[in-house]
Amino acid sequence: MKDAFGAPQSLLVLGGTSEIALATARRLIARRTRTVWLAGRPSPALESAASGLRELGADVRTVAFDALDSASHESALGPVFSEGDIDLVLLAFGVLGDQARDENEPGAAVRVAQTNYTGAVSSGLICAKALQAQGHGSLVVLSSVAGERARRANFIYGSSKAGLDAFAQGLGDALHGTGVHVMVVRPGFVRSRMTAGLPEAPLATTPEAVATAIEVGLRRRSETVWVPGSLRLVMSALRHAPRAVVRRLPV
Amino acid sequence: MPADSTSTVTSASSAVASASVSDIAPAPVTGWGRTAPTTARLIRPRTYEEAAAAVRTCGARGGIARGLGRAYGDAAQNAGGAVFDMTGLDRIHAIDADGGTVLCDAGVSLHTLMQVLLPLGWFVPVTPGTRYVTVGGAIGADIHGKNHHVSGSFTRHVRALELLTADGEIRTVARDTPLFDATVGGMGLTGVVLAATVRLQPVETSLMSVDTERAKDLDDLMARLTATDHRYRYSVAWIDLLARGTSLGRSVLTRGDHAPVDALPARARRDPLAFRPLRLPAAPSLVPDGLLGRTTVGLFNELWYRKTPRARVGALQKISAFFHPLDGVPHWNRLYGRGGFVQYQFVVGYGQEGAVHRIVHRISRRRCPSFLAVLKRFGEGDPGWLSFPVPGWTLALDLPANLPGLGAFLDELDEEVAAAGGRVYLAKDARLRPELLAAMYPRLDEFRALRAELDPAGVFTSDLSRRLGL
Numbered sequence: 001m002k003d004a005f006g007a008p009q010s011l012l013v014l015g016g017t018s019e020i021a022l023a024t025a026r027r028l029i030a031r032r033t034r035t036v037w038l039a040g041r042p043s044p045a046l047e048s049a050a051s052g053l054r055e056l057g058a059d060v061r062t063v064a065f066d067a068l069d070s071a072s073h074e075s076a077l078g079p080v081f082s083e084g085d086i087d088l089v090l091l092a093f094g095v096l097g098d099q100a101r102d103e104n105e106p107g108a109a110v111r112v113a114q115t116n117y118t119g120a121v122s123s124g125l126i127c128a129k130a131l132q133a134q135g136h137g138s139l140v141v142l143s144s145v146a147g148e149r150a151r152r153a154n155f156i157y158g159s160s161k162a163g164l165d166a167f168a169q170g171l172g173d174a175l176h177g178t179g180v181h182v183m184v185v186r187p188g189f190v191r192s193r194m195t196a197g198l199p200e201a202p203l204a205t206t207p208e209a210v211a212t213a214i215e216v217g218l219r220r221r222s223e224t225v226w227v228p229g230s231l232r233l234v235m236s237a238l239r240h241a242p243r244a245v246v247r248r249l250p251v
Numbered sequence: 252m253p254a255d256s257t258s259t260v261t262s263a264s265s266a267v268a269s270a271s272v273s274d275i276a277p278a279p280v281t282g283w284g285r286t287a288p289t290t291a292r293l294i295r296p297r298t299y300e301e302a303a304a305a306v307r308t309c310g311a312r313g314g315i316a317r318g319l320g321r322a323y324g325d326a327a328q329n330a331g332g333a334v335f336d337m338t339g340l341d342r343i344h345a346i347d348a349d350g351g352t353v354l355c356d357a358g359v360s361l362h363t364l365m366q367v368l369l370p371l372g373w374f375v376p377v378t379p380g381t382r383y384v385t386v387g388g389a390i391g392a393d394i395h396g397k398n399h400h401v402s403g404s405f406t407r408h409v410r411a412l413e414l415l416t417a418d419g420e421i422r423t424v425a426r427d428t429p430l431f432d433a434t435v436g437g438m439g440l441t442g443v444v445l446a447a448t449v450r451l452q453p454v455e456t457s458l459m460s461v462d463t464e465r466a467k468d469l470d471d472l473m474a475r476l477t478a479t480d481h482r483y484r485y486s487v488a489w490i491d492l493l494a495r496g497t498s499l500g501r502s503v504l505t506r507g508d509h510a511p512v513d514a515l516p517a518r519a520r521r522d523p524l525a526f527r528p529l530r531l532p533a534a535p536s537l538v539p540d541g542l543l544g545r546t547t548v549g550l551f552n553e554l555w556y557r558k559t560p561r562a563r564v565g566a567l568q569k570i571s572a573f574f575h576p577l578d579g580v581p582h583w584n585r586l587y588g589r590g591g592f593v594q595y596q597f598v599v600g601y602g603q604e605g606a607v608h609r610i611v612h613r614i615s616r617r618r619c620p621s622f623l624a625v626l627k628r629f630g631e632g633d634p635g636w637l638s639f640p641v642p643g644w645t646l647a648l649d650l651p652a653n654l655p656g657l658g659a660f661l662d663e664l665d666e667e668v669a670a671a672g673g674r675v676y677l678a679k680d681a682r683l684r685p686e687l688l689a690a691m692y693p694r695l696d697e698f699r700a701l702r703a704e705l706d707p708a709g710v711f712t713s714d715l716s717r718r719l720g721l
Contacts, residue, residue, distance in 0.1 A: 001718035004286035004324065004593045004681035005658040009718065031658060032684070085330075085717065135277060135312070135331030136289035136714070179279055179290030179330060220590065220653060 006218030007031040008087030015093025016040035023207035039065035067119030081130040116160035141168040285591030289330035309333035313712035318385030324681030325714035357387025373451040376408035392678035393436030397485035400630035406435035412447040417706035436635030456523040461507035469500025528571030533581035540588035548620035590653035599673035600643035606671035624648035636694040
């Protein structure tokens with residue numbers, strides 16, 4: 001169960017090697033989390049992520065999960081929920097793709113869309129149903145500011161996040177009053193493996209800062225969290241800027 | 252129903268309820284602090300048979316009894332399962348106006364009991380800071396009041412109770428049995444209390460004779476309470492936790508007893524047992540977060556302290572004003588806004604005054620805006636295995652749940668409390684670290700063992716029991 005401050009006792013991470021997810025898990029383990037499930041493609045990275053969290057005192061298990069294989073989501077995630085209540089599901093998987101290459105290789109672009117959007121739709125719905133049956137829990141969805149306004153530089157990734165974001169908002173409204181809380185997290189540029197080698201955008205942040213924002217959002221039962229918070233204003237302006245202007249922006 | 256019977260329920264009535272239980276749409280439920288909402292199917296049994304049927308058919312996620320929802324945390328919530336709203340079982344079966352006992356259903360509120368019993372010259376043996384608790388809730392949480400140092404907790408005055416257990420049977424539970432001791436203070440986890448026989452307190456009037464005095468700091472307060480508490484039936488101290496420096500722990504002591512008839516002015520003597528509590532308009536449902544912040548609470552505390560006379564003796568106050576000032580504002584819990592609030596109450600034994608000092612220091616240093624903090628001395632404890640009161644000092648305070656870092660701060664206070672051999676009150680808890688529970692409640696293992704035997708399938712489950720592994 002979550003406590004009065006929204007701190008969960010059990011955590012399921014979809015995308016178990018995500019740096020943001022692991023930073024969040026570390027913070028939550030420092031509070032109340034004792035049981036952690038890391039779902040992801042079996043890999044040494046997933047196992048080392050698990051052992052890293054075990055060192056902090058949590059009971060950590062891994063579960064084979066492939067966002068692209070939506071047919072397998074039910075059988076992969078079902079057993080997790082049948083072992084006990086999950087207080088928090090962190091939907092953290094996603095790929096950035098390579099915009100320049102993906103524009104020329106539609107197959108690769110589709111993989112970005114399928115991972116970030118359809119994979120999330122499938123696993124998000126499965127988790128939402130399980131949370132609804134237990135009558136409580138939070139589903140935290142890692143969206144991105146890139147989904148707020150499509151940009152020339154990363155519109156394939158951005159469009160997949162736009163779909164994810166709209167899906168998560170709608171799901172949150174659908175689950176309103178069911179005891180299940182859906183929180184959409186929109187970080188800006190996060191310095192991580194995913195963005196390594198890319199030119200840094202303004203208002204760049206870190207996985208740890210996103211983790212802190214998630215913890216605060218859980219306490220406040222927020223529906224939308226921007227990281228950093230100032231992006232809410234920036235993106236609000238950008239959303240209303242004419243396309244001719246946005247097209248010329250250097251970011 | 253006869254107090255000594257064990258009744259079984261017919262399968263016909265359980266079939267009726269099973270249809271209704273699964274038809275009920277889940278609704279959000281929170282405690283009084285309005286934190287951590289979860290959903291459950293709310294079932295409101297009107298008879299013992301309906302209650303038994305609800306227990307038998309409540310499904311895999313179990314059920315828990317709920318009274319008037321005054322537990323601050325998640326004690327009367329059951330995510331995904333059933334919550335039995337006991338306020339439908341609200342009959343007073345018998346009053347012995349000579350001997351001073353009442354036999355009533357668990358859903359009867361202390362407010363109703365006062366309305367009915369005061370004109371007969373009887374008062375409830377123990378009342379907490381609100382009249383809007385049920386008898387069942389008072390037993391489940393083993394509540395205490397301002398008279399704990401004299402009268403003990405509520406269940407000291409319970410002669411026997413009817414308990415609906417996980418098998419759907421109704422058992423009469425007598426004092427001095429393991430089931431009684433597990434049930435009183437057992438947070439509803441041994442079964443559903445259906446009815447109880449409660450011993451009453453005789454009173455001549457419905458007014459209180461109250462002595463008020465100020466204490467300039469924490470040492471002064473504790474010295475005064477220690478020296479003179481035994482002279483009063485009721486005693487409590489309001490403490491200003493925002494005061495700093497030399498006035499750290501400055502407080503207002505209000506202590507008194509039921510006023511005898513001859514203490515009343517002539518006019519009041521015509522109707523000495525009148526019970527007409529004041530009800531103000533309810534708090535609005537939408538209050539911005541942070542209304543009860545540092546500034547407002549600091550201002551309130553300052554005024555409250557200054558307006559109190561340095562010493563006043565024998566002032567007459569209504570029962571409602573003396574015991575239940577907050578009941579005057581229905582839904583006062585909304586004043587904390589959407590974020591809700593947590594109440595933290597702990598007790599540490601006599602000889603652990605240092606721990607009280609350290610905790611008050613920490614709260615004051617952190618500038619926690621605690622609106623209503625009270626310090627009280629407990630008397631002898633009662634035998635409930637998870638019953639909260641033990642002889643010592645108890646401090647209770649309200650804090651807005653959205654204060655940054657409050658979770659970690661209260662964890663630190665827990666460590667201090669546990670190190671001093673103290674405990675926190677489960678009826679108010681919404682955030683205790685489960686690992687500390689066994690140290691705070693040494694009879695937890697017996698409680699768990701009895702539950703495992705009596706309720707192997709875990710029918711009685713609450714968010715509190717899930718969170719703490721009770």
